Each structure stands twice: as structure tokens, then as C-alpha cells.
Amino acid sequence: MSNLFDSIFNNATAAVDPLRLLLALLVSLFLGLALSWTYKYRTLYTREFVISLTLLPCMMTLVIFLVNGSLGTSIAVAGTFSLIRFRSATSGSRELIAIFLAMIIGLAAGSGYLLLAILSTLSLLGVWLVLENKQSKADHQRRRHLTITVSEQDSVAEQISQLLDQSCSEIDFISVTTVQAGEQLTLNYEVNMKSNIDDFALANLLISKIENCDVALTKKAKKRKNL
Template structure:
């Protein structure tokens, strides 16, 4: 009986050591792959809002998911228990760029594959998807469409704005539409709001400089049509 118990203890120790080794390999591989993913994110990020905390989130979440998959293994009861435990978590931070969500799932997928022991699959998956993402970034796939912007022009009260900018707009803009007219500066000035689409190779500075020559060098602002 004692010999059987000793063998059982040895088997349990070997199983525990094996799990620890597998877990260490999975976490280490996940960390390396998540670093590759976050490096790619930094290289291909185009948005104005860049957050270092988001980079750290991808790395941490990938490693946490890897550990979760190791813990779950083939145990269905543990899987349901973890689902119930994590269901109380609420994520209240809205994503500024839809591509950020894709990178989160990218890191999670690499963590899941590593946690389940599919190390080669995790490596091939990360390398292949990274190449595809960088290729899309280099060729600027889907970026050929013109971006609609909102332009606000301040003019003196005595200026007739109906046709004063038409010649300049036809030269610099592909499309434009006056959407709002309001008084400003205690009624001494007007502010015109246009929705515009600029021609190719036309910078905002060139357009602003041309308008300033017509509106007595008053304020001109250009921004995205939907900054959110």
C-alpha cells in the first residue's frame, strides 16, 4: 500500500512539474508573440489617439488568456466556472479605432493557441497575420476614398458669402455643401460651416491660405466630419 502511495505521489509530482514546464513555455511564447503583435500595431497605427496602456493591455491580456487555457484544459466544469467568474467583468472603455479590437483578438488568439499547446500553430498564425496586416498597411488598401471634413469660416458681417468662395472651392475642393450659418462675436461676424471633400494632393494649409485672402484673414478651421 505504501509503495502504491509513493508511486502516486511521484506521478502527481511529475504531472505538476510537466504542467509548470508547459505553462512556462506557453506564457513565454505568448509574451514573445504579443510583443511582435504590439510592435506591428505601433508601426501601422494611423490614428491621432495613441495610448501606451493599450499596448500593455494587449500583452497582458494575451498572457492571461494563455494561462486560462492551461487551467481549463479538458475540464468542462472549470470552463463553466471561469465563464461565470469572468462574466462579472465590465469593460467600459470605448475603442477609438475598430482595428484596435482586431488587435486585441489577434493577441488573444495567439494566447489561446499557446495555452492549448499548439506552439507551432501560434507562431505560424502570428507571422502570417502580421505579414498580411503590414502588407495592407504598405499598399494603403481601402484608403483611396476621399475623406469628408468639416470646415468653419468666419467672415465680417457686411460680406455677402453666397458666391464669394465659389471660385476657390471649385479649384481646391471635389465637393462642398453649406450646412450652417450663425452669428458670432456678439453678432459682428458670421460663421459658415461647410462639409467638404478636398481634391487629391490638396493640403489643408493651401486651402486655408486661399480662403484667408477672401475673408479678411479671419479664423478658418478644418476638422474631421465625425471626430468620434
């Protein structure tokens, strides 16, 4: 068990075995691939972000290896958290977890704690997958992102609310956007459909009761394109 906290890099000597550095890079790359696969599981993603997430542990490993000192490591860790804070303005919680875990992999592998990096990463990814599967089987699978586009009418919002109350157990109003110089309104909701209502029934109800209405129902909200 004590080997878990043993580094493969010998800090007592200045010489470094290139094979050990290569091993650390390969381990971080393998863990980065596992992380990116877990991130892609049941989510919308961009190819650029997945590639970056795969290579980030390798780059972090190399940075930590090059600084190779307590002061340098502290500065590198500070830069890591600054990067995460910078991405927090445009990222969801899933992306932040993935970036943070990629940094942890790079820090552990760059410090030489390969066994610790492997065991902790695989354990966290396993918990991630279990929670993802558990949530997909819960009542949250009836939650939808609803977008309604209607022409500007008096009391149209009240009419929509009444219809949603009939078919949904929970309604969260998200936003309203004007289209074509205010001639149309786009309303966004997060709703939980009742057990006896499906997507087609809800869409047909709204279309039949509201004039000039376009409806879009999705299981996931749209991802931002900047990731």
C-alpha cells in the same frame, strides 16, 4: 503538418510541466510584442493601450490554462467576446482587430497550440502590414480631416461648401459644434483634395476667402483618449 494541431499540454495526465507553461507564456508575450508593434505602425496610439495589448495574450494564456476544461474554456471565450463588445462602443476598427487578435493568441497559447499560434499570428500580422502599406500608396493619402472655426455668419456654410468644391474631389460633412455660447462655429469635414491642391493651398484659400477663419488640416482624425 499534423504537429500544427498538437498541444504541448497532455490532457491525459493531471501533472503539468512548469517549463511548458513558461514556454507558452513566453510565446504569448513574444506574439503580444509583435502585435503591439504592428498596431503602432502608422497610427496614433496611447502608451497605456500598447502596454495592455502586449500583456493581454499572456493573461489570456494563463486564464485558459487555469480553467483547463471544455466548460471552463467556453465560459472564458464567452467572457472574451463580452470584453470585445464592451470596448466596441469606444474603439475604432483597428483597436477591435488588435484586441480580438490578442485574445486569439491567448486562446491558442493557453490551449498549448504554440506552433499554430505563431504561424497564424505572424501570417495575419504580415497581411496587416501589406494592406497598410498598400493603402498608404493609394489615393487615400490625399484624404484629410478638416476643422474650420468661424464666427457666426449668414450663409457661411454655403460659402465653405463652394470653396471646398473648387479644391476637393470628395467632401463629407462630419459635425458642427458651437463655441463661446454660439458666437463661433467649429465645422468638421473629411475631404479628398484634388491632385493639384496641397495642404497649404487649401488652407490659404479658406483663410483668404472667409473672414475670421481658423483652419486645421490633419491626415488622421483624432484618436479617443480612453484607449
